[in-house]
Amino acid sequence: MTSFTDIVWDDTVLPFQLDRADVRGRIARLDGVLEDVLRQHDYPALVEGLVAEVALLTALIGQTMKLRWKLSLQVRGKGPVRILATDYYAPAEEGAPARLRAWASYDAERLNENAADPFAEIGEGYLAVLIDQGEGTLPYQGMTPLDGGSLAHCAETYFAQSEQLPTRFQLAFGRSTEPGQGEHWRAGGVMLQMMPASPVAAREGSGEGGLLRHSDILSGAADEDWTRANVLLDTVEEMELTGPSVGLTNLLVRLFNEEEPRIFDAQKVEFGCTCSEDRVRTSLSIYSAKDIRHMTTAEGTVTADCQFCGAHYVFDPLSLGFEAVKNPDGSPKEADDA
Template sequence: KSTPGPAFDLIGKGYFAVLIDQGEGTTPYSGLTPIAGQSLSDCATTYFDQSEQLPTRFSLTFGRSTQPNQDESWRAGGIMLQHLAKASPLKVGLTQEQAEIALGDVEEENWTRANMLLDSVEDLELIGPHVSPTKLLYRLFHEEEPRVFEPQKVHFGCTCSPERVRKALSIYSDKDIATMTTDEGVVTADCQFCGAHYRLDPDDLGFQAAERKNGG
């Protein structure tokens, strides 16, 4: 339910990109949908409606947080609510029969109730830090007997590197590399995901440079 406002209008037209990395040994999955609605929540909801075709809701917010003896800081928080098609007994610790009993068929009444509970969340509860995620989950959905898993730390990461940039440019000839070379005598590249900026020696780039290096 991130609050719409003039700032979101400045985005204009474009696409909302989602990159899902399921861990080591898997290939990240990316998806694109048009920017829709008046908030990032609306964009994310549209993505799941069109791509995953799973009923999904988001409640997102941000704001300044002040704690005793600490400087004021920005905090953000959110909840993702999704109606899964079926449960995995292995993941939730249930037998197949128990999982089917617990979930049953997709019932509109249950989904409507879950959405009503989500709509009751306050911005201060999402931002924290006085209300922990576990306490908020219990406050909203305690009658549904939610399961709480061990928390996983979230950190920013990107797989870009100078070597990957060189590999991407390895299909170009010396002539092509020359057109990419700046007046300073370097080839520059920017990662569109993390914003990393690379400055590379043009003599090391392209397939002809590789041939010279290998004595070809």
């Protein structure tokens, strides 16, 4: 367990439990990792905000992933903002940082950069949650429609519908100016969730389209505990969430002191991309020589760009696909290797 001591909380997720309310949760604050995610691209401010929101959600949800698991969130819509995608790589070993990456695809001609409601720029669509537990397992995928006015509300609906766990997110993000530093992105948030052992009162949803709400799941003392924890969370201010003047442990005590908060080991998060030349070659290994020729540019090369980190790869087309006649280093393939 982590003690209530002074810790540098930027790019950190702190898990906790409210023993009196039978509620668990996480507090996260992203600073440098969010800057690293966004500096890879020249997004409009509206798109940057949506990327910041989905990255923060991913960090809060991803903290529960076991070692070497991967969590992905994908938001796909029919509006100008077509795709928001994130990957959270759980630590490879105890004590190591988790890695986070994110990107967005949007139609610049259709995008209203001054829209009062950024969420509306995504339009009709869905939020998908994917969990990859590693080699030899089948990835899990759950989906929920986009509604409720925010990505945070969509994530709450996902947990209520897919896992029947009442869940609440309170997020804040934006550009910050601090003494001695230039303007940069910061984000902070709290996630509350009832413990899985809480009693289930109903299976039929009273929300739009039959979706579950927390009132469909909880009853009696559990409902009272959940309501009380949410009332306390409603008192949090945006500046408290994003920091940096208020530490996460101090914020936890201010919000939930009467609920007997208990904290656990904090998880550091850093920007990390898994793209590589070998991975791109592997993804192209299923294509024939004819397919590769269709991918070849006028300059006689095949190129690939990583959407997450912006890495640019250039290949000799004769070294790609299952009919390749050259090795990656340019040497001829031996007959036994072809």
